[in-house]
Amino acid sequence: MTAQAALLPLAVVFPVIGAVAAPLLARVSRRLPVYAAIVALVASAVVLLTLARQVFSGRLLSHFMGNWTPVRNHALGIAFVADPFGMVFALVSVFIGALLLVYTLSELGGLGARELGGYAALFQLLLAALIGVALTGDLFNLFVWFEVAALSSYGLTGFFLERPIALEASFKLLVLTTIAGFSIFIATGLLYAQHGALNFGELHAALGGRLRTADVVALGLLIAGYATKAGLVPFHGWLADAHTAAPGPVSALFSGLMVNLGIVAIARLTLQVYGPSTSPILGVLMVVGLVSAVLGAVLALAQDDLKRLLAYDTVSQMGALVVGLATGSGAGVAGAAYHLLNHALFKSLLFLCAGAIVHRTGVNLLSEMGRLAKHMPGVAAAFVVGAVSIAGLPPLNGYVSLSLIHQGLAETHQTVPYVVLVVAQLITVAALAKAGWLAFVRRRPDDYKWRARLRPGMAAGLTGLGVCCVAFGALPRLVLDRVIGPAAGALLDAGAYSRAALGQAARSTSPHIPFTYFAGTEIAATGLSILLGGLLVTGYLRSREPLPVRLLRSAHNGSVNDYAAYAVAGTVLVVTLLALA
């Protein structure tokens, strides 16, 4: 443990201070809380960056709250551990969060003092929770950050109280997240009652060897709970609704960053605490991931609301990410970590585009849009960058991470998941092609009721994210060696993380991830998915809605009771599968 590690809590403290101060600052000046929030996030970024160099070189840092360091490997203090994987997520959250705040100043800058104060407070609270999740090394602390994120997301979803759909979405989010909270809470209690430990390192040591039934049940409940936050099928009922109702930057925050909270928690628990994972755990994750990838893509294809389409695509991308984790191989896990970073970039970009379109024209539905490329060329260009990234075309970032996930599947000889993932990918291509075609290209009479113009802050947000999408796609070797390789190494090296969580000096190894940019199979898979996706979308737009899609859509009937039932059934299923396997 170094003295510098004592800085770790500051990364969370700055946004929390900002959140508390925001409503007060709003009394001084209307926009001050948002400026203060940007300053707080920059301060937090500086703290993280001073530690990042050490962390990415493989050295894991840990700090115990109140300096309650472990005695004879029993930890009482709450541990904050900086490992490369958590660091990637924390840095992504801070940077994209700050960019979204700049964007907010443009889109929502006209709001009143009370609204902006509340908005800045909730925004920073959510970001603090995300950084907390990335850094914490304690099971109960993880639950607390989960609840902090949940509380602020309720507020942000229902932020425009005068919009009825925002209230409806907020209620669904509340019910599903509360149920998820119970399952995490019970699981945490069960694990503590079994092993008398909450520290991840201590738990890892206690869980070594044979897992008992209670351990497995607890893991099932934890996966189900955090999967709700990650929006994986069948826990995803809240996700599309919350995104539809929220303003652009909030959707971007939810989809780009908040859903990743669940993924980070699942990755930590399955790979680092319960790991090195055995096949039943990874098998269950694989099934959940594949189902999410396919169903999310199909639902996205069927949507008419642009933001709902993007939201369901998030379900699909989270599924692909979990598949990467579930391979358990170096390339697959690196692909998942890379995809986490990429998804945060391109999905935020796309949601900001959607927000800009709604802001400028007041139109939500794709069927009412058209020819926007002529009127908003900048937004169109940004949308194309985001869509092509998701579609996985070579110079952009989605291609690299998806190739790595595919490579992981190929290494572990899992042909069926490989094929299913490519199918999900081609449906995703079709969904985005549909959105791009209907919104930007299709002919339509020029009778938009133009509203507010786009401002420099919005352009800054779109450009920043777009440039990152290109950069992370064009320089994969650099990113892999410096950032993602160490992250994957830390995830797969459960022993090193566990030693760090107990305050011992630990170094995680950084595996060399072989990656050839233009591998034959990858080019073939990409080309195939683009081609078939194009055919699918032309067919889909001409024909009536096919039966499976109609059935799937009728299952999403908007009833909060049904969504809760799906989530509970999913929880029972995950726990049973894990217990039986």
Added chain:
Amino acid sequence: MIVANYLTAAAVFCAGLYTVLTRRNLIKIVMGLSLMEAATYLLMVSLAYRADSTAPVLLNPPRGQSPQQLAEGNVADPVLQNFCLTAIVIGVAVTAVFLSVVVRIAQHYRTLDADQVRELRG
């Protein structure tokens, strides 16, 4: 005796879950979730219990026992009780948000029926 606690917790939890899954009244859904929450508290406190133990307060131990003896293990587990306290605080906040959302829904839609409040679907 402690088994009775577990059974009660399970029964209350299931009653709450049944309410959430079957009732369409928004207030009843919130009540169901509160029941589930209460059940988890009972479960935690019961998990913390050890046979013949006292409260985990080491000042002024009961007659004939030293703080040392108490610390050696004849007390209920304070950590799980702390879980409960934390969860109660969170629960209060969540219930407050819940009810304020329900009030606003009632104002906008003039109904508390969850089936009438589903514009977002598909």
